[in-house]
């Protein structure tokens with residue numbers, strides 16, 4: 001029976017990042033992935049690397065991770081583009097919170113500044129008239145997540161990680177994990193299977209949160225920053241059955257990605273025309289020009305969502321030698337590299353860079 005220092009189940013961006021980090025520490029790593037590498041939620045994502053400041057633990061993990069992303073800033077396949085994030089206010093009352101947001105981000109070492117209405121239109125001329133202003137986080141970037149996941153796995157394999165592609169873990173065993181071909185891998189297991197986490201660890205609740213995205217033909221220069229409405233966090237962190245928010249991204253190709261929607265309790269992968277319409281109407285309200293553009297493709301994906309919105313990162317105490325890295329909802333691309341660092345630090349018994357307590361999987365078992 002093959003034996004490893006870490007068996008990573010799932011090669012989305014989170015599992016791939018953990019495998020790369022562990023292999024980089026000299027651990028003997030196995031990676032099990034039944035589908036395409038970076039093909040789950042990772043393939044559906046927008047790839048916006050963004051600091052959300054409304055939860056201190058989420059901000060700490062994002063900050064750790066955003067610094068680690070700088071490593072990929074010059075890697076062509078990552079399609080890293082430092083377009084910055086421009087948060088936009090429709091109502092004057094939305095601007096009231098901007099100073100506090102700027103201060104929270106500054107305390108985390110992330111530079112942001114308020115933007116007045118005139119500057120808003122200088123930065124993004126296609127925004128609808130009558131907006132009040134917003135906030136610019138100039139250092140933030142976008143990437144192409146599936147390619148980065150593939151790259152991370154490749155780096156892990158260059159460090160002797162062994163990939164079991166086309167294989168699925170069907171059970172955790174006393175000594176490791178059993179695969180769907182009946183073989184067993186021996187060693188500590190890291191479950192990084194995103195939405196599928198409860199199939200192997202039913203004790204840890206996870207909901208899938210469906211999202212839609214649209215990508216347009218190429219319209220270079222029309223949109224320059226990742227644009228988000230200031231109310232976006234209400235959609236991302238709220239518990240509504242369904243919600244939409246203005247969230248538009250310029251791809252380095254000149255294409256424009258339009259999001260975002262969130263739905264609980266929907267298992268169907270198919271595009272929902274009413275939800276798509278609702279999402280697009282929201283985007284058109286902020287950027288009417290988008291209405292004229294030719295859409296190329298529409299797709300959906302499912303965000304892995306824990307009950308408290310924070311990912312599970314750490315040991316799953318009830319089972320010896322069992323670790324978890326899953327449940328990153330809409331921030332798993334941003335926080336994958338920080339997750340990998342935090343996980344491997346705990347695995348090796350080192351002092352973690354940030355307090356791991358808020359992400360401890362066992363918080364759900366109390």
Ligand SMILES: Cc1cc2nc3c(=O)[nH]c(=O)nc-3n(C[C@H](O)[C@H](O)[C@H](O)COP(=O)(O)OP(=O)(O)OC[C@H]3O[C@@H](n4cnc5c(N)ncnc54)[C@H](O)[C@@H]3O)c2cc1C
Pocket residue numbers: 009010011012013014015032033034035036037038039040041042043044045046047048049050167168169170192193194195196199200210211212213300301302303304325326327328329330331332333334335
């Ligand atoms: C529409 C949308 C937009 C998003 N936009 C952003 C964004 O702009 N920025 C951001 O930071 N995040 C974004 N996200 C969130 C981000 O995509 C996810 O948080 C992240 O991809 C989760 O990565 P993961 O590796 O945990 O899961 P996944 O990518 O789903 O990977 C899990 C892997 O586990 C594998 N697996 C499942 N079962 C088993 C098993 N039994 N054995 C072995 N392997 C198994 C699956 O095949 C899959 O490859 C978005 C998500 C969606 C849906």
